[in-house]
Amino acid sequence: MTLLVLPAVLFILALFVYPFLYGLWLSFRPNGGGGLANYAKFFADPFLYTTITKTLMLAVPVTVLNVVVSIPVALRVRLMRHQRLLTTILVVPITLGTVLVSEGLLTYLGPRGWVNRVLLDLGLIGTPVRLLHNYWGVFLSLVITGFPFTFLLTLSYLTGIDPALENAAAVLGAPARERFKRVLLPLLIPGLTITLALSFVQAFSVFPSAILLGEPAGATRVISIAAYTAAFEQYDYSLASAIAMLMAGIQVIIVLALLAARGLIYSGPAASGKG
Amino acid sequence: MRADRTPGARAWAFAVWVLVAFFVLNLAGMIATVVLDSIGTHWFATWLPAGWTGRWYGMVWNEFQLPPILIVTVEVVAAVILLSGLIGVPAAYAMARRDFPGRRVAMLLFLLPLLVPPITYGIPLATVLYQAHLAGTIWGVILANLVPGVPFVILIMIPFIEQIDPRIEAAARVYGAGMGRLFGQVLVPLLTPGILAALLLVLVRTIAMFELTFLTAGPTSQTLVVALYYAVFAAGVRPQQSIDAMAVVYTVTTMMWLLITLRFVNPTQLVGRARR
Amino acid sequence: MAIASRDFRALRLDHISRCFGTLNALKDVTLSVERGEFIALLGPSGCGKSTALNCIAGLLDLSGGAIWLDEQRIDNLGPERRGFGMVFQNYALFPHMTVRRNIAFGLVTQHRPKAEISRRVDEALTLVRLTAQAEKLPGQISGGQQQRVAIARAIVVEPPLVLMDEPLSNLDAKLRLEMRAEIRRIHNSLGCASIYVTHDQEEALSLADRIVVMREGEMRHVGCPEELYARPAHADVAEFMGYRNLVRSRVEAAGNTLTVSIAGARLSGTPMEAVNGDALVAIRPEDLTPAGDAPIAATVDAAEYRGREFYGFARTADGTELYFRSERRVTAGDAIRLGAPPERVLIYAAGDAP
Numbered sequence: 001m002t003l004l005v006l007p008a009v010l011f012i013l014a015l016f017v018y019p020f021l022y023g024l025w026l027s028f029r030p031n032g033g034g035g036l037a038n039y040a041k042f043f044a045d046p047f048l049y050t051t052i053t054k055t056l057m058l059a060v061p062v063t064v065l066n067v068v069v070s071i072p073v074a075l076r077v078r079l080m081r082h083q084r085l086l087t088t089i090l091v092v093p094i095t096l097g098t099v100l101v102s103e104g105l106l107t108y109l110g111p112r113g114w115v116n117r118v119l120l121d122l123g124l125i126g127t128p129v130r131l132l133h134n135y136w137g138v139f140l141s142l143v144i145t146g147f148p149f150t151f152l153l154t155l156s157y158l159t160g161i162d163p164a165l166e167n168a169a170a171v172l173g174a175p176a177r178e179r180f181k182r183v184l185l186p187l188l189i190p191g192l193t194i195t196l197a198l199s200f201v202q203a204f205s206v207f208p209s210a211i212l213l214g215e216p217a218g219a220t221r222v223i224s225i226a227a228y229t230a231a232f233e234q235y236d237y238s239l240a241s242a243i244a245m246l247m248a249g250i251q252v253i254i255v256l257a258l259l260a261a262r263g264l265i266y267s268g269p270a271a272s273g274k275g
Numbered sequence: 276m277r278a279d280r281t282p283g284a285r286a287w288a289f290a291v292w293v294l295v296a297f298f299v300l301n302l303a304g305m306i307a308t309v310v311l312d313s314i315g316t317h318w319f320a321t322w323l324p325a326g327w328t329g330r331w332y333g334m335v336w337n338e339f340q341l342p343p344i345l346i347v348t349v350e351v352v353a354a355v356i357l358l359s360g361l362i363g364v365p366a367a368y369a370m371a372r373r374d375f376p377g378r379r380v381a382m383l384l385f386l387l388p389l390l391v392p393p394i395t396y397g398i399p400l401a402t403v404l405y406q407a408h409l410a411g412t413i414w415g416v417i418l419a420n421l422v423p424g425v426p427f428v429i430l431i432m433i434p435f436i437e438q439i440d441p442r443i444e445a446a447a448r449v450y451g452a453g454m455g456r457l458f459g460q461v462l463v464p465l466l467t468p469g470i471l472a473a474l475l476l477v478l479v480r481t482i483a484m485f486e487l488t489f490l491t492a493g494p495t496s497q498t499l500v501v502a503l504y505y506a507v508f509a510a511g512v513r514p515q516q517s518i519d520a521m522a523v524v525y526t527v528t529t530m531m532w533l534l535i536t537l538r539f540v541n542p543t544q545l546v547g548r549a550r551r
Numbered sequence: 552m553a554i555a556s557r558d559f560r561a562l563r564l565d566h567i568s569r570c571f572g573t574l575n576a577l578k579d580v581t582l583s584v585e586r587g588e589f590i591a592l593l594g595p596s597g598c599g600k601s602t603a604l605n606c607i608a609g610l611l612d613l614s615g616g617a618i619w620l621d622e623q624r625i626d627n628l629g630p631e632r633r634g635f636g637m638v639f640q641n642y643a644l645f646p647h648m649t650v651r652r653n654i655a656f657g658l659v660t661q662h663r664p665k666a667e668i669s670r671r672v673d674e675a676l677t678l679v680r681l682t683a684q685a686e687k688l689p690g691q692i693s694g695g696q697q698q699r700v701a702i703a704r705a706i707v708v709e710p711p712l713v714l715m716d717e718p719l720s721n722l723d724a725k726l727r728l729e730m731r732a733e734i735r736r737i738h739n740s741l742g743c744a745s746i747y748v749t750h751d752q753e754e755a756l757s758l759a760d761r762i763v764v765m766r767e768g769e770m771r772h773v774g775c776p777e778e779l780y781a782r783p784a785h786a787d788v789a790e791f792m793g794y795r796n797l798v799r800s801r802v803e804a805a806g807n808t809l810t811v812s813i814a815g816a817r818l819s820g821t822p823m824e825a826v827n828g829d830a831l832v833a834i835r836p837e838d839l840t841p842a843g844d845a846p847i848a849a850t851v852d853a854a855e856y857r858g859r860e861f862y863g864f865a866r867t868a869d870g871t872e873l874y875f876r877s878e879r880r881v882t883a884g885d886a887i888r889l890g891a892p893p894e895r896v897l898i899y900a901a902g903d904a905p
Contacts, residue, residue, distance in 0.1 A: 001368075001454070002375045008366035008425055012384045015403075015422050016396060023399030069294065076291045087542040089299055095533050096526060097483040099504045103522045104305040106507065107312055107515070112320055114304050144302065156543045164643035167610050170630040171637040172657035172708065176284060182656075186647045198390065205392035208485055212507050224394045232490075237402045244398040251395065280629070 020248075027242035038242035048226055048243070052250065055222040058135070058210075059203035062142040066150040067196055071188075074155040075180070087155070090148035101144050102212040106132065109140065137213035138220045142203050150199045157191025158184070193262040197255045204251055223247050306526065313519035331520035338513070339506065339521060347413060348482065348498040348528075354417045355424050355481045356474050362421075363428030364470060368462070370429060371436035372444075385426035393423065393486040401490040411493030419487040427480065428473045431544065435469030468539065475536040476544060482529050499525050559621050559711045561585050562607070562744065567616030567626070568768075569602050576602040578768040579616070584712070584744050589735070591759035592748045595791065599768035600748045604714050607746065609633050620711070631660075636705030636713040636743075640720060642697045644689035650700050651676070651685040657708035675707040678737065695726045702734070706741060713738070715747045719754065731758060752792060756780060764788045782823065786831045786899040794833035795874045799901060802830050808893045814867035816846035820896030829901035836862060836874035838895035841881070845890030849873060854881045865889065 030037035042048045077083055093101055109115050111128040119125045131137055161184065169179045207224040214220025227247060231240030313331055315324020335341055370381065388396070400419055404410035409418060439462075447461045463470070485500045492501050503525050506518045562584040569577040577599045584590055592600040605611040607618065609630030618626040625633055636657075644653050654675050658668045676682045679699035684692050689700065698718060705713055718734070719727045735758055738745050749755050755762050756776040764772040764779065772784040783789040790797055804810040808819045811832055820832060847867060854863030854877070861877045865887060875889050 002373045004365035005369035005381055007362045008429060009381055009384060011362055011421065011425055012388065015400060015418060016388050017384070019399040019403040020396060022403055026402065072291050073295060076288055084542070086295070088537060089302070091542040092530070092533070093302060095479055095483055095529055097485055097500060099485050099500050099507070100522055100525060101305070103503065103507050103518065104309045107519070108305040108308040114308060117322065147298065152543050162641070162643065164639045164641060165645060167630070168637065168639060168643040169656065170610070171608050171635060172704070173631050173634065173660040175631050178660065183645055201390070201392055205394040207394045208504055227398050231398055231402065240398055241402060244395060248391070248395050
């Protein structure tokens, strides 16, 4: 009966693990030069290596913002009787995906869109604000698709904490702030680390919105654009693989750093939850 | 916990609600813009379009060659649902019921495609599929979409299977049911709600899966979301309203299935909690 | 910080009620708890006993009424300002804190000096006999030990009132008996008041000074254990307290003892409330025994030996079902005559049939 797992394992080995290993191998077989030529080329070309900082400049602030805002909102929503309506509304942008959100924002944030009209009519601005084809367009699209994701994860971890624990803290005299600091936050840390890691990884792999809403040749030339261009415009699969490996490597480093940081500030049981 | 009644707590709660309302308002505004533009004649420097028309939808249908795109989308989604169910459900069964050497490794294997973003593994995957001459064909698109689809079915199904009393299967075997009958007549009926939920979730995710489809699709194997991307990317070639009409077609397709799915699952399951 | 001091005289619930939407979970409850008293709130699940406890703790708002601690009204205060101790059903120990830090939680909240915290936690650990487990996490100790940590955490702040919500329901039978004695011992040594929620009659009878029986959000009986056992105030309380024979009847003759008829037989009993006409007769199976001259003729349906005695189930000619006790062997089909002493035959008005 254990053999039933075999087709799935073989499938993932063939179409996930093998391509990754093949990509790794391919990245050391450049079209010209020595084994490390692709990596050397990447770090020598400002048009390539700056994609890392550009991506981080987008992913880090967006992730921090989404997580920081998600916590108080989730703390509130948890007390709601009818959470489902809000979670349903928030799942909509995740389901529609980045392409549709980008399409929608192109008009909505545009110089004649509703955002600029409201700001103009309120007299807050004299001329339309430029929110498209620059950093902020991509930033806003990442908030619209990223915040619901971060929030729903945070909420699910928060509601996983036994409410009796907070009641116990309250009866023992702890006011709301202290209940959060001494009971909820420590129990939320493991889940919050995972939320941070997943949200970051998602934001770091921003792709269609960076092209459609951003400046794909300039401020929002993110690392996935570089990899895509190498593979499908220059047909240099070897360089593209090297960039994809760097992308994966940076994600792994950040995730490991987050887990290590959690280890430093939290030493309790790994399971968040039941008393 | 009862809600706090102090003025500070009330102000704090109010601020949180204003923030949420602002987010939802912008979300609604964004979708409304697309819908209104797609049925408007002209929309220039006013709050609403000048007049209303349905002709952009006709244009999408003819000029964007919507019918073949819809057919490809249906084919891809159907194949992904079928195959991920066939591969995923038995695997989930083994994972839930058996403790075998390497179970933890298998679990990790199934978690990774869900945790690693598609664009990261999509590029090496597309490279391999191109060398196998599968990329550019509908089969390449299906295979690529199965990479997150199969693990997703497994992870959703494991808790469903774990909650079924193993003695039911033992009883079936005592009465002489073989593996096939065990699955067909005992387990599948019991697991139907779980399978339905998992497959609906895969359906919604596959319709909306841009990156993997984009990297592996050729001109004849585009799904709706990829076609929408190309339409937006080539903006200026066609009227903006027709692109919005296309976006509405995509939104309606996705939302219809999302609403059906939400009758069976909790919204948070779409995010796929990484609990293990 | 906490408003309550230990030398309070009484906690008063003044016509308190609580609704959840259209459901009245707690209806017009009035009760006074004196210092040193051990009160049990007893009732089946859904009777409102936990709602009452959560209202007293401040975890739920009242829909009506007021709660007073001596002269001070406290129902408008948040739980953190009431200064009570509470033991939760699943213990609610903080899983990320050691036993010591769990117990110290309330004292830290009060910003007590370090030395005092350490001394009082040590005392509490000694009281619940957990000194050796002080540095362990809750996940590393047994259920009974977790239970004692929960008690220590509640009492270390020396609260005027300790609230306990079915604290023994997660323990196995043997441990339950031990912890029951322990809880009473701790209560006696502290001199505070305790309110204890349970659905277990035996637990309530053995622990409490006074028992409040609740049903559908109402208080149905308030009294000491002996009184509750022997003279329940209402027929539904009697049924809950083990009066399995509840028979509809008519009052035949009044006097010091009432005479009622069961299946045509006349039986003397004690009226528990004003009754005329239709009545409900409650008799415990152990008080209904066969005797040659007993009034009720019945046929045994089934009987089982429970060591020393037989307990059986009989039917009268008109189909009335009766549970009885017998010292001699009876078997199905035997014709017997059943009767009970008048003080053990409780007569209620038929209006409040359960």
